Amino acid sequence: MEVGALASLHFKLDKIHSSRNARPLHIFSVFPKIDLRAITNVARDAGVDATITNIGQKVYELTIISARKWRHAYGSLIDHGRIWNMLIRTVESPTVAGNIAERWLDRMYPAVCRSYVRSSDLLDILDGLSNIEGSKLEMRSYVLRAHDSPETVKNWKKDKPYSRREIERNIQRERKLLEAINFIFHVEQTYFHVRIQTDGHFVFYQGGQYCFTNFQRLILSKFNEVALMTHNFFSNRERRMVDGEAKISRIILEPARKLGKIDFESLSSHLRAKYSTAVLHSGNPWLLLNIIDRGDGSSFDLHGYPSKIQVVPFNRASPESLMRLIYAIYELFPLIKIKEKM
């Protein structure tokens, strides 16, 4: 039966990762803008390589080759329609698999775009886990990062219970982005060990019986849901003509503190590394930037004021591009909040 392809993949991964010698599996939640059948041709256009073989409904074998040194990684792709999950391993060291896939995804943008969620979304997923009766959330560490400095790994004391408040306090104090959380989750006499990240990259290490199935059910599917909600929030934001009027759907971000000239200079240079930008005004403090996403043609105006940053989409503004832009701002100002409710 075709439905069995997914179940049998889960079964296979349960088995592989219940072994102590299992190599970590890198999982990515991504948004495709292309038909899966076109992936080989699109990858070639992007200067990388990809081959897929269908092994059952929604499940494919996937091989990717990154542009740098033509290193390859292989695994599976699960097609959930609007979102794909790529499960990647490599013949080389496990870290290489993650790097190959990240580089491959960088080259594949905007045909395939990574998903991004907020730090609070990761913590919500953890809250959900800790509320499951008879379960135990064993924190290992979490990663805080400022855009201009290396990541800080905060190790969690063994046997100390998970505390969202403590993590949030540290985020507030250090004004950094909570980028990843590494933990072991014990449930129904089994467990799994995983690292989850705000940029839709998971590292699945190992676990007991049904480890991958449980991870898929309790974390990956939840993350996909949140990523889709975020995607929906940023959809249909383009400037439109309604009854001869140009209707603008602006996104307002509210920082935790007043922003000044130095903040706007950092924001300009941070975005310059990822987009084509034109600084129309900078100073006083008031920032006015034109932003072009050369990948998919999305364009925005960005207005920076001391108490808000306003992103104003042009007539092309894809949700993927907006998601990336907001995440880029969020990398710089981790405590910033979107005014509208998601």
Next chain:
Amino acid sequence: MALRYPLLESVKNEVTSEVNAYIHSITVLSSLQAYLRDMDIDCYIEMRLWKKDGKHKTPDLLIRSANYIVVDHKYTESKNEQTLTGKLEEMKKYDTTFILEDIESKSKNEFTPEVVMLTPKKIVKHFKELLNCPITWGYELDSEIVIKQAISAVKDSTISSLFNPNLICPVAEEISKYKFFISHPPLPYAACQIYNVLFTLSPPSQFFSPEFEVKYDVILKGFNEMFPPWIRREVKQLKVTRLSESLYFLQRVGWIKWFETEKIIIVSRNKGRQVGDLLSYLVDKHVKTEHTKRVKEFENQLKKLKALETPKAQRKLEDFR
């Protein structure tokens, strides 16, 4: 005036100042207009006013309160007395009687307006030192626009009372819809705005093609839809001349190819990718061309002067030496 060799730096300062002036004008005037209209005070940006001699003037802003108040934006980054005096000379031209025709009733209304110069606050002190400075409002373009009655005050009590002590006017909510005035924009600014829009018109599924094609008419239509008229209903923001000049310029920079007869523009995705700030890059490119042009003009003038043997010409040459 003495003949001077055009320095690259001074050309750059001039072009940068023109670009900044345009951006400041759009922001400050549109915001001031929105603010005054919210207060039920009529005001118009770039309204053509006829003089009795049949000539016309177009002030940046005309406020119609108890009196007519003409507001003209004079932006400068220079403290040079000659530059500042030049601005004052321009302001003097508003000191006359104008005729305004009411479109609905066709009636003609004669008036002599109060004249106000709007200028960045930091420049006010330099204007203050000069003679015959008109009523001046100094502004600070911040997250809000703060306007101060810096030199003297208008007689119109409604308007005058708004500055108590400063008028704080938020940046217009719709500012992202305003890209151009009727008056001609500086070339690097216009080209930058058009370049931005070219990408939004790229084919949605050709992600990795090194270049893409856009039709000339589509740019014109697309831009004016995205940025609809805001000064008056019939005034489109993107005119054919602005578009053509910008396309010539972008072609010279090497970012696009324009096939005029076919009305097709080919945009390179990769050229310009490494440029840090598109606007300052375009300013630099324009400055180089402008500088070369001025050097040529200078050399021609120098040749002419050398050929002339009149004392006046020799004096100019002496000054230069």
